Amino acid sequence: MPTVAVLRIGHRPERDQRVTTHVGLAARALGARGMYLAADDPGVIKSIEDVVARWGGDFFVENNVMWRRCIGDWKAGGGRVVHLTMYGLRMTDVIDDIRNQDRVLVVVGAEKVPGDIYGLADYNVSVTTQPHSEIASLALFLDHLFEGSELNREYPDAKIRIEPSGAGKKTVES
Ligand code: SAM
Numbered sequence: 001m002p003t004v005a006v007l008r009i010g011h012r013p014e015r016d017q018r019v020t021t022h023v024g025l026a027a028r029a030l031g032a033r034g035m036y037l038a039a040d041d042p043g044v045i046k047s048i049e050d051v052v053a054r055w056g057g058d059f060f061v062e063n064n065v066m067w068r069r070c071i072g073d074w075k076a077g078g079g080r081v082v083h084l085t086m087y088g089l090r091m092t093d094v095i096d097d098i099r100n101q102d103r104v105l106v107v108v109g110a111e112k113v114p115g116d117i118y119g120l121a122d123y124n125v126s127v128t129t130q131p132h133s134e135i136a137s138l139a140l141f142l143d144h145l146f147e148g149s150e151l152n153r154e155y156p157d158a159k160i161r162i163e164p165s166g167a168g169k170k171t172v173e174s
Contacts, residue, residue: 001146002104004032005074006138009067009117010110011039022135023108024048024061030142031150032106034060038067056158071105071120079103080122084137085113088124095144098123106141108134 006027011020021044024035028048037044045063052059071081080101098104107117118124127137142150155161163170 001031001149002099002101004104004106004142004145006032006035007038007065007067007070007105007107008035008110008134009038009107010113011037011041011044012110013039013041013043016110017041017044019110019133019135020044021047023138024059025051026135026139027106027142028052028057028059029150030139031146031153032059032142034062036062036065036067036070038065038070040064054159056155056161058156067107068120071107074103074105075122077103079105081105081107081120082123082125082141083107083113083117083121084127084134084141085109085118085124086126086129086131087118088126090129091125091127091141091144094123094125095141098125099145099147104145106138108138110134 006023008020008023025048027035040063042063045061048061074081082098082104084106107121127140160171160173163172
């Protein structure tokens with residue numbers, strides 16, 4: 001399975017904090033290794049780092065990256081870039097090919113994305129050809145990429161974990 005990181009572009013601190021935090025939390029919970037944020041928003045970074053500190057694992061978040069440089073560095077290191085967009089190729093047609101790559105950077109937008117992203121990406125991928133959300137498209141993409149294997153991951157060094165239960169809430173703290 002490829003190593004995956006997410007690049008969040010177009011984040012507007014005055015209105016996207018909650019959605020971008022959820023992009024990071026969904027990325028972490030569904031098997032990505034980290035998120036690059038192409039904006040300066042330490043509050044978002046802190047929220048995600050607080051979750052990592054408590055719930056374990058080694059998910060990274062990097063604030064204020066230059067998105068062009070991030071994509072350039074990723075490609076220079078031999079990684080592939082996937083841009084999630086409703087205009088792209090159907091996920092079901094390209095996911096097997098993407099799964100065979102070593103390193104995958106998944107780019108998700110907020111508002112309208114810069115047009116050159118489409119040319120910089122190795123794959124423009126649609127998760128349905130309907131407009132919806134970066135969180136939903138990222139979640140479905142990661143789940144199909146990892147074929148569900150991400151769903152029961154363990155998170156090393158967790159201070160708290162959940163004991164799955166049919167009723168009520170069971171947690172174990174260490
Ligand atoms: N109107 C914007 C545009 O034209 O680029 C898209 C806004 S949408 C709320 C934010 C992000 O969600 C997009 O940049 C894309 O990454 C993701 N997204 C939304 N619908 C998608 C779809 N059907 N397939 C893949 N990604 C999607």
